[in-house]
Structure formats: structure tokens, C-alpha cells
């Protein structure tokens with residue numbers, strides 16, 4: 001009989017609250033242990049209907065759980081990650097773009113016995129990308145198209161004085177470069193590119209185009225891989241969540257599926 005793993009969640013927004021609700025509703029092998037939120041009164045209100053009230057803790061306190069899910073702004077990624085890794089926990093980051101300039105955390109995890117498990121999140125196909133990357137890969141690219149409001153607030157846009165809300169007619173290419181630079185410039189918008197880079201050929205070789213497209217209603221990501229074993233092109237069209245239009249509704253579901261895979265007897269996909 002395998003034991004139940006406890007889960008702590010940092011952030012109760014579009015991802016964290018949905019995940020907390022799903023865990024509270026009951027998932028075999030997993031139990032919601034604690035949450036960390038910026039506003040504790042709001043958190044208590046959000047959790048009021050829960051069958052079993054989790055502890056409301058500070059970010060470091062989450063590391064008492066077996067699994068720590070980070071679902072907060074990228075700016076507090078390091079604090080959550082460090083505490084979980086120091087205690088040898090399973091760390092599941094949503095803001096995985098923030099991992100790219102902090103790969104020393106992987107070394108630290110090796111030392112403490114922690115694991116860092118990057119979920120597929122709002123993307124698709126990372127099983128095939130990982131398989132292809134066991135052999136020779138010539139190129140990996142991602143094209144992200146979001147409704148302009150799904151890009152608002154990105155530091156790159158502010159630095160380059162690009163007003164995406166003024167993009168109302170023709171779609172506009174707002175960034176072209178590698179996944180590392182994209183993650184710095186768009187920390188709340190293209191974590192998918194970071195996950196793709198980590199699955200495949202790394203953040204300097206994975207190339208991304210980001211489009212502000214007033215003609216799409218969904219956050220749309222197309223990945224293309226040219227490898228010795230296979231050529232693949234895949235597109236996902238994510239319904240933006242009500243709470244945060246930058247974030248696709250599939251993201252908390254993907255993290256839930258990832259957590260289930262940590263305890264389930266039958267696991268499908270690599």
C-alpha cells in the first residue's frame with residue numbers, strides 16, 4: 001500500500017485555487033495540507049466551503065508538505081523553491097520560466113534529494129519532445145499567439161514601449177528570440193516556452209515567436225520539432241481563465257494530472 005502524499009500550494013489564483021478545490025474534492029493518494037496566500041482573509045473566504053480546511057501558512061511553511069506546488073507570481077518563485085528543495089520535497093513549479101536563470105537549484109535538489117517536476121502546464125506534447133531529445137534534434141520552435149490582453153504587463157513590452165492593447169487590427173509579432181530571453185521578458189506569459197526548452201534542447205536553442213493577435217480568443221501555442229526520429233507539429237488552443245486571462249484553463253488540470261501521476265498505480269505517458 002503506498003502512502004498518501006501531502007500537498008502545499010503557493011498562491012490561490014487561477015491555478016492554485018482550482019487545484020486546491022480539486023484536491024479537496026478528493027484525489028486518491030493525495031491530500032491538501034497547506035496553502036500560502038498574500039491575503040489570508042481572502043484565502044479563508046475562498047476555502048470556506050472546503051470539506052477539510054488546509055493550514056494557511058507562509059511560503060516557507062509549505063515545505064512541511066511532501067509536494068510543494070508553486071502557483072504564484074514569478075517574483076516569489078525562488079523563496080518557494082529554496083524552502084521546498086532544502087527539505088528534500090517534490091517541487092512542482094508553475095512559473096517554470098523562473099527556473100531557467102536558477103538552474104543551480106537543480107544541483108541543490110540533487111544534494112538534498114528533492115525532485116523538481118515541471119508540469120506540461122498549458123502546453124502539449126512534452127512526452128514526444130523528451131523522447132525525441134533522447135536522440136538527435138535539429139530544431140525546436142514555439143509560436144505563441146495570445147489575445148492582446150493576455151500579454152498586458154510583460155516587462156519586455158514596457159521596456160520596448162509596445163502597447164499591445166493598441167493592436168486591434170493586424171496581428172503583431174512582439175518578440176522573436178530564444179526561450180531564455182522570452183522567459184525574462186514575459187515571466188507571466190510564456191512559461192510554456194521554458195517547459196518546452198527544459199524538455200528538449202535547452203533555453204538558448206529553443207526559439208520562440210510571440211504574437212499579439214486580436215483575432216484569436218484563445219491562448220494558442222504551436223510547437224515544431226525537427227528530430228532524427230520524428231518531425232512533429234502540435235497546436236493547443238487554451239481557453240483563458242476568468243481569473244487571469246494570461247493563464248489557460250487547462251493549466252491547473254495539467255498540474256493535477258501531473259500530481260496524480262506521482263501516486264497512481266497506472267500511469268500513462270512518459
Ligand SMILES: NC(=O)C1=CN([C@@H]2O[C@H](COP(=O)(O)OP(=O)(O)OC[C@H]3O[C@@H](n4cnc5c(N)ncnc54)[C@H](O)[C@@H]3O)[C@@H](O)[C@H]2O)C=CC1
Nearest residue numbers: 011012013014015037038071094095121122188191244247
Ligand atoms: N507552466 C505553465 O504552463 C503556466 C504557468 N503560469 C504561471 O503560473 C503562475 C501562477 O499563475 P496564475 O495562477 O494564473 O496567477 P494568478 O495571478 O491568478 O495567481 C497568483 C496568486 O498568487 C498570490 N500571491 C502573490 N504574492 C504572494 C505571496 N507572497 N504569497 C502567497 N501568494 C501570493 C496572488 O495573490 C494570486 O492569488 C504565474 O507565474 C503564471 O505565469 C500560468 C499559465 C501557464
Ligand SMILES: O=C([O-])CC(=O)C(=O)O
Nearest residue numbers: 122189190191192219248
Ligand atoms: O496559459 C497559457 O496559455 C500559457 C501561459 O500563460 C504561460 O505559459 O505562462
